[in-house]
Amino acid sequence: MTFPAQRPRRLRSNENIRRMVRETVLSVDDLVYPVFVTHGKGVARPVESMPGVYNYSIDMLLRHLEEAARLKIPGILLFGIPAAKDEVGSEAYAEDGIIQQAVRAIKEAFPEFLVITDICLCEYTSHGHCGLIRDGRVLNDPTLDLLARTAVSHAAAGADMVAPSDMMDGRVGAIRRALDEEGFESVPVMAYSAKYASAFYGPFRDAAGSAPQFGDRKAYQMDPANSDEALREVWLDIEEGADIVMVKPALAYMDVIRRVKDEFGYPVAAYNVSGEYSMIKAAAQKGWVDERRIVMETLTGIKRAGADIVITYFALDVAKWLRE
Ligand code: PBG
Numbered sequence: 001m002t003f004p005a006q007r008p009r010r011l012r013s014n015e016n017i018r019r020m021v022r023e024t025v026l027s028v029d030d031l032v033y034p035v036f037v038t039h040g041k042g043v044a045r046p047v048e049s050m051p052g053v054y055n056y057s058i059d060m061l062l063r064h065l066e067e068a069a070r071l072k073i074p075g076i077l078l079f080g081i082p083a084a085k086d087e088v089g090s091e092a093y094a095e096d097g098i099i100q101q102a103v104r105a106i107k108e109a110f111p112e113f114l115v116i117t118d119i120c121l122c123e124y125t126s127h128g129h130c131g132l133i134r135d136g137r138v139l140n141d142p143t144l145d146l147l148a149r150t151a152v153s154h155a156a157a158g159a160d161m162v163a164p165s166d167m168m169d170g171r172v173g174a175i176r177r178a179l180d181e182e183g184f185e186s187v188p189v190m191a192y193s194a195k196y197a198s199a200f201y202g203p204f205r206d207a208a209g210s211a212p213q214f215g216d217r218k219a220y221q222m223d224p225a226n227s228d229e230a231l232r233e234v235w236l237d238i239e240e241g242a243d244i245v246m247v248k249p250a251l252a253y254m255d256v257i258r259r260v261k262d263e264f265g266y267p268v269a270a271y272n273v274s275g276e277y278s279m280i281k282a283a284a285q286k287g288w289v290d291e292r293r294i295v296m297e298t299l300t301g302i303k304r305a306g307a308d309i310v311i312t313y314f315a316l317d318v319a320k321w322l323r324e
Contacts, residue, residue, distance in 0.1 A: 261306030
């Protein structure tokens with residue numbers, strides 16, 4: 001049966017009917033808000049390439065998070081900017097590291113937040129790579145111990161979930177075992193499973209000062225050309241104990257999000273990364289696009305592709321718009 005019996009426009013003719021047949025609904029429940037925390041007091045340092053994003057000291061971050069709490073954003077994802085960096089990224093797993101301090105403060109002020117911590121060394125290493133270096137190469141297995149130590153120290157500080165973003169082989173298993181041994185068996189792992197070697201992380205590296213000092217991340221992050229490989233990465237992470245799997249970035253990888261969702265039926269997070277944020281911000285500032293509509297369309301698209309969780313720097317705006 002086709003036209004004129006079938007007229008798809010009937011179901012688009014007014015907002016009520018559109019609401020009834022809408023397939024994808026973006027909700028505040030889907031959002032995770034990434035934030036950058038640094039040492040000091042009274043610090044709110046704007047990130048130049050990410051308008052509206054700041055490096056906050058803990059006191060200022062707590063103030064900023066009041067709005068996120070009011071808007072009932074369920075999760076925040078913490079990135080730390082250490083006071084000093086070294087070859088082995090010591091502050092990542094230091095008892096009084098910036099993340100450890102921030103987690104304690106946030107959990108005390110806002111016990112309702114799901115506090116997620118990024119597990120990686122690149123923000124803490126002097127060379128800016130995500131693992132230990134020998135002869136110009138990133139070592140895999142010796143890095144695993146440090147990642148596991150980092151995860152345990154975050155959990156001990158009160159983190160509700162850990163999110164390894166380093167892309168070392170076997171890290172989810174190493175982190176899972178270490179958490180279990182220390183009595184944190186109920187702390188979930190959200191694994192950056194299919195994390196691509198992407199130019200879209202540029203502004204984040206400004207924000208976190210984490211650009212590699214030599215070479216690039218192509219020997220550990222994935223080749224943007226591959227999606228079968230993404231399924232293998234996700235499968236390995238699930239085998240090793242991942243509870244939530246992530247695809248990152250989101251927009252150039254919508255097909256990967258869909259394949260991962262269809263293949264495994266696991267909760268899928270998609271990271272709407274810094275470059276994706278900055279491109280919209282820049283175009284909107286020029287008056288070339290309607291920021292609100294572009295953001296809502298983008299995030300709805302990410303959900304429609306199969307994401308259950310959307311990690312986005314737009315989380316506060318979106319939560320506000322969803323209330324209007
Ligand atoms: C750390 C990490 C990165 C991002 C999240 N965790 C940067 C990188 O891999 O270089 C990027 C997030 C973003 O661009 O918003 N490994």
